[in-house]
Amino acid sequence: MIKILYLGDIVGSSGRRIIKKHLSSLKQKYAIDIVIANAENAAHGKGMTKKIYYQLCEMGIDYFTMGNHTFSKPDIYQFIEQVDNMTVPLNMEKSVEISPIIIENKKIVISNVMGEIFMHNTINSPFEIMESVLKQYPDYMHIVDIHGEATSEKIAFFYHFKNRVQLIVGTHTHVQTSDEKIVDGCGYITDLGMCGTYHSVLGRDIEEILARFLNKQRLPYKIAEGEAILHGIVAEIDEINKQCVSIKKIKIMENDQI
Ligand code: FE2
Numbered sequence: 001m002i003k004i005l006y007l008g009d010i011v012g013s014s015g016r017r018i019i020k021k022h023l024s025s026l027k028q029k030y031a032i033d034i035v036i037a038n039a040e041n042a043a044h045g046k047g048m049t050k051k052i053y054y055q056l057c058e059m060g061i062d063y064f065t066m067g068n069h070t071f072s073k074p075d076i077y078q079f080i081e082q083v084d085n086m087t088v089p090l091n092m093e094k095s096v097e098i099s100p101i102i103i104e105n106k107k108i109v110i111s112n113v114m115g116e117i118f119m120h121n122t123i124n125s126p127f128e129i130m131e132s133v134l135k136q137y138p139d140y141m142h143i144v145d146i147h148g149e150a151t152s153e154k155i156a157f158f159y160h161f162k163n164r165v166q167l168i169v170g171t172h173t174h175v176q177t178s179d180e181k182i183v184d185g186c187g188y189i190t191d192l193g194m195c196g197t198y199h200s201v202l203g204r205d206i207e208e209i210l211a212r213f214l215n216k217q218r219l220p221y222k223i224a225e226g227e228a229i230l231h232g233i234v235a236e237i238d239e240i241n242k243q244c245v246s247i248k249k250i251k252i253m254e255n256d257q258i
Helices: 012-029 052-059 076-079 126-136 151-161 206-215
Strands: 001-006 032-040 063-065 101-103 108-114 139-145 169-170 181-183 185-190 194-197 230-239 243-253
Touching: 001 012, 001 139, 001 169, 012 032, 012 052, 012 194, 012 230, 012 243, 032 126, 032 139, 052 076, 063 108, 108 126, 126 139, 126 151, 126 194, 151 169, 151 185, 169 230, 181 243, 185 230
Parallel strands: 001 032, 032 063, 108 139, 139 169, 169 185
Antiparallel strands: 001 230, 101 108, 181 185, 194 230, 230 243
């Protein structure tokens, strides 16, 4: 069995702080083999820097998937082509060539695709790009992060690929959904949720966002401060039968004891 902890979008410093506090206890508690996280919002809510990437690796995250904000901070160009544990949506607009993550000793491929609905920098269909990954790695087990806004698109993606993929997780909305399931050996959740400030609007400062909605006022981008929440799932994959056998939601507050 391979036990995977997949963490929802890490948003800013509070997201990083709660991971630092709880990740090693979580790994121990659930006997985790692989930790994966969506980290497109890790650096002040948008993008990733070299320093933060190394900090998150040191905290115990093994692999990273990203999203529409991957390249929001140019610092990422300093290292993204040199590391083999980070992938970005394969169907997004980008100036670097990025492949899926290959975990050779476990015969696992981790892919990242982006939805087309309500997303601005998707260049082709997540369905098409996923077909090409499956064609390229036919004998591997597959884990996919579909980064998208529309629940319908993510659910449709799951039903289309469930017989060929072992685990599909949705990211981007930062709100953990309550629809985790296993169908035909594929584990699924529409959105993992986030690792970020609990009292916030998807990790951002409430007043800043309210000023936009109420007064059409654009205040400087601000990440919310305060106690953080950590969201994700623990899934178990039976590598003999190439099937996901369990999926469990994780939701922990910063001040909780594990
Ligand atoms: Fe996103």
